[in-house]
Amino acid sequence: MTVSMNDRPLLEVRNLAVGYEARGTWPFGTRTVKAVEGVSFDIRPGETLGLVGESGSGKSTTGRAILRLLPVLEGSIRFDGQDLSDWGKQTPLSYRKQVQAVFQDPSASLNPRQLVSHAIEMTLRRHGVTKRSELHERSLAAFEMVGLSGDHLGRFPNELSGGQQQRVAIARALVLEPRLVVCDEAVSALDLSTQSQIINLLSDLQQLTGVSYLFIAHDLGVVRHIAHRVGVMNHGSLVELAETEELFASPKNAYTQRLLDATPAAHPAGREERRAHRLASRTAPAA
Amino acid sequence: MSETFTSNFHSVEAAPPQRSTNLGRILARVRRQPATLISFGFIVLLAVVAVTAPWLAPLDPTASDFDSVLQPPSAEHLLGTDDLGRDQFSRLLFGTQIVLLVALGAVVVAAVLGVPLGLVFGFYGGWWDRIGMRFIDMAQALPGMLIGLTVITIFGRNIFILMIAIGLIFASAFARVTRATVLGERGKLYVEAAEVAGLRKPQIIFGQVFPNLIGPMITQAAVFLGSAIMIESAMSFLGIGLDSDTPSWGAMLSLAVEKQNVAPYLTWPPGIAIILTVLAFNVFGDGLNDALTGEKRRNAPRIRGGAPRAALSTAASRATQTADAATGATSQALVLEARDVTVALNRPSGEQVNLVSGVSVSVGKGEVVGLLGESGSGKSTFARAVLGMLPAGTWLADGTITLAGEEISHRSAKELRHIRGDRLGAVFQDPMSALSPVHTIGAQLIEPLRIHKGMSRPAARARAVELLERVGVKNAAGRLDDYPHQFSGGMAQRVAIAMALAAEPELLIADEATSALDVTTQSQVLDLILDLRDEFGMGVLMITHSLGVVAETCDRAAVMYRGRVVETAGVEKLFDNPEHPYTAALLAANPVNAVGQDRLATIDPELRAVIDASIDAQAKKEAVR
Numbered sequence: 001m002t003v004s005m006n007d008r009p010l011l012e013v014r015n016l017a018v019g020y021e022a023r024g025t026w027p028f029g030t031r032t033v034k035a036v037e038g039v040s041f042d043i044r045p046g047e048t049l050g051l052v053g054e055s056g057s058g059k060s061t062t063g064r065a066i067l068r069l070l071p072v073l074e075g076s077i078r079f080d081g082q083d084l085s086d087w088g089k090q091t092p093l094s095y096r097k098q099v100q101a102v103f104q105d106p107s108a109s110l111n112p113r114q115l116v117s118h119a120i121e122m123t124l125r126r127h128g129v130t131k132r133s134e135l136h137e138r139s140l141a142a143f144e145m146v147g148l149s150g151d152h153l154g155r156f157p158n159e160l161s162g163g164q165q166q167r168v169a170i171a172r173a174l175v176l177e178p179r180l181v182v183c184d185e186a187v188s189a190l191d192l193s194t195q196s197q198i199i200n201l202l203s204d205l206q207q208l209t210g211v212s213y214l215f216i217a218h219d220l221g222v223v224r225h226i227a228h229r230v231g232v233m234n235h236g237s238l239v240e241l242a243e244t245e246e247l248f249a250s251p252k253n254a255y256t257q258r259l260l261d262a263t264p265a266a267h268p269a270g271r272e273e274r275r276a277h278r279l280a281s282r283t284a285p286a287a
Numbered sequence: 288m289s290e291t292f293t294s295n296f297h298s299v300e301a302a303p304p305q306r307s308t309n310l311g312r313i314l315a316r317v318r319r320q321p322a323t324l325i326s327f328g329f330i331v332l333l334a335v336v337a338v339t340a341p342w343l344a345p346l347d348p349t350a351s352d353f354d355s356v357l358q359p360p361s362a363e364h365l366l367g368t369d370d371l372g373r374d375q376f377s378r379l380l381f382g383t384q385i386v387l388l389v390a391l392g393a394v395v396v397a398a399v400l401g402v403p404l405g406l407v408f409g410f411y412g413g414w415w416d417r418i419g420m421r422f423i424d425m426a427q428a429l430p431g432m433l434i435g436l437t438v439i440t441i442f443g444r445n446i447f448i449l450m451i452a453i454g455l456i457f458a459s460a461f462a463r464v465t466r467a468t469v470l471g472e473r474g475k476l477y478v479e480a481a482e483v484a485g486l487r488k489p490q491i492i493f494g495q496v497f498p499n500l501i502g503p504m505i506t507q508a509a510v511f512l513g514s515a516i517m518i519e520s521a522m523s524f525l526g527i528g529l530d531s532d533t534p535s536w537g538a539m540l541s542l543a544v545e546k547q548n549v550a551p552y553l554t555w556p557p558g559i560a561i562i563l564t565v566l567a568f569n570v571f572g573d574g575l576n577d578a579l580t581g582e583k584r585r586n587a588p589r590i591r592g593g594a595p596r597a598a599l600s601t602a603a604s605r606a607t608q609t610a611d612a613a614t615g616a617t618s619q620a621l622v623l624e625a626r627d628v629t630v631a632l633n634r635p636s637g638e639q640v641n642l643v644s645g646v647s648v649s650v651g652k653g654e655v656v657g658l659l660g661e662s663g664s665g666k667s668t669f670a671r672a673v674l675g676m677l678p679a680g681t682w683l684a685d686g687t688i689t690l691a692g693e694e695i696s697h698r699s700a701k702e703l704r705h706i707r708g709d710r711l712g713a714v715f716q717d718p719m720s721a722l723s724p725v726h727t728i729g730a731q732l733i734e735p736l737r738i739h740k741g742m743s744r745p746a747a748r749a750r751a752v753e754l755l756e757r758v759g760v761k762n763a764a765g766r767l768d769d770y771p772h773q774f775s776g777g778m779a780q781r782v783a784i785a786m787a788l789a790a791e792p793e794l795l796i797a798d799e800a801t802s803a804l805d806v807t808t809q810s811q812v813l814d815l816i817l818d819l820r821d822e823f824g825m826g827v828l829m830i831t832h833s834l835g836v837v838a839e840t841c842d843r844a845a846v847m848y849r850g851r852v853v854e855t856a857g858v859e860k861l862f863d864n865p866e867h868p869y870t871a872a873l874l875a876a877n878p879v880n881a882v883g884q885d886r887l888a889t890i891d892p893e894l895r896a897v898i899d900a901s902i903d904a905q906a907k908k909e910a911v912r
Binding site for chain 2: 054055067069091093096097099100101103104105108109110111112113114119122123126127162169172176191192193195196197199200203218220221222224225226258259261262263264265266267268269271274275278279282
């Protein structure tokens, strides 16, 4: 995985604030709750940026704002130099073509009543591919790229295993040859042995196509393996952003340290010391 | 990209890999519901009769014959004649036409009015929804007959007016069902995925969401057809439906009631026709709904006769043979000893499969034993067998479960409840589903203490506060009167643990107890379980899919795959020196172990073949024995 440091960032997020409309006290009034505030980061071409944090930390909200599923309240998101808020409520097709997503629950992200080939073909058709033969060819190519065969095209989502469903979702995201894919907990719902296959697949595809990933996950082990740089979110803000190994080796932020301490180790060795250490830090009046 | 990836593990529960369309599957399910088939057959018969009535009917249904008035059934008039000498059999056949036509027309009117309204309310939401739904509420509050009566009174009697009148009654119900389905689908990930793909709103609504509406709509329509027939009959019976000359079942019934004393035979044919038809549509609608949603109401097959008891003796003798092989903790006092536990499931097709086959796991006093496996490996089913809470359709087919020296596997439900309350504690993945949302946590903690420990109310309350404090709930006395939803996920799981501890259990079963929690909360809850183990000396069965949880907490662990334990070992040995290829493969697939490597180890087809072969060999060896 080669990331050139000199490249201009593909995605520039500056001082981003994203919020939800919540029902106010008066039945018909609304107020805005900020789920993310003051978040800034870049993603370079061919790079994987990991975004970790606990539930409610705002990591998925950030991803959804980049996908334009949520409006930006403050700050800016620039993709390839273009400020997204210039478009208002509309999202040009060219942006959709370049920025795609893979979601957590593969069974929910595919329409249960449609053949999986339909998911790919409808995407292609919307982006100007109309010839039947070309539709089929490109769907097949996308499926083969993610390790599925043409036989899988004619199936319904519930006839595929969780890992295969996630491959379909990845094929759908990559069929348009995007430059950025937001992977929102893309491997969290999968079993360990399936998870490792999907992670390998994502790295392979990155090498092949040079796509960038925003890899949102709560599992530090997975992020450590796949990400070049990692951002840590807590309570809606980005508390630390560093090169992956630097972050894991010497975390600067107290919350990052706490997150690392809490992550179960891969081997029982030294667990008594770890437990004692956790106990000590918990009883200490830090909080 | 050289390797060909395959699906994840074929679990025992996974359906056989057959290519079938959705429609084919639905039909297959319908085929397994005799009641649905029979009612469908009846509906088809009705339709055939309705179409062919002019040819089937021996006489004109409206032709009066004053020479044969109120004749009882005879060869000439199969069902007799009415007060105008009209042939009842012919009227019944032609009545089918009217009844189906009115019902069908009414449902079409209802759908045409209701579905678009529901779509608009569901999609646009906001003010459209708030005001529109209030009107629907009002419409639904009005008695259906009253609406029908009003329409008929204003517009006069006529088959089309009747359709509209009855259709109006159901339109609001169609709108409701449509709106509910749309609201449910709108939030789904696949709709977001379509949006990210750049699809336009109408494309998403009609191409993505609408197909999901068809199933519930058809079901609704079938049920409404039945109701529409009933309403049409009722209106005709009351004389506010079609004019009395038109052969309608309701009108026939009305006349029959009038002439009950002189011609009792008139009541039966229309009465039975109405009952059977309404029933057929309702049963068919219900069955269709089950087939579409794929939910079959399984009748729990009870343990058949003495089979398990017979199995018991063989299992017991086998247990002695394998005793030393299976446990590594024979010297310790065992709080749980499960031997050769086999849990079977009856497929709807009648075929029997084992979800858990011959699993032996033991937990010593003060020991934390892990049960590690991926989804579908049978680990949770095993836990439910130990708890005596196997889901409907599954049963303990073989094996013994001993808890603190007492055999519990074949006790009655009442005895089991007592043992569970006294000696077993369980914590599950979702604390919110383990706690009742309508009772305060105080009530939920105090009640079992009073029942199982016979405490007085004040004593139980004091103990509850003590327990909550022990699991780390701050201001415990004040929080006793809070409801579960007032606790965060981590705190709710602490409360669930306090409940499990209330009985001072000898064995705590933690079934994915920390899987839904954030890592910082997970480590706190795991530490809490370890602290409690140190303090009370209970055994813990830690069921998890996470290698990390096993590494951090367990003394020993059993690895499950395809319903079997493939390896049981001390935790250090398991991680350093796994014996079974499956365990080794799992460890290698853990990304934490592969820092700095480009690729993760996966279970490729060859490796899987090796693993599966070893499992099959094990199964064969057991079968021989």
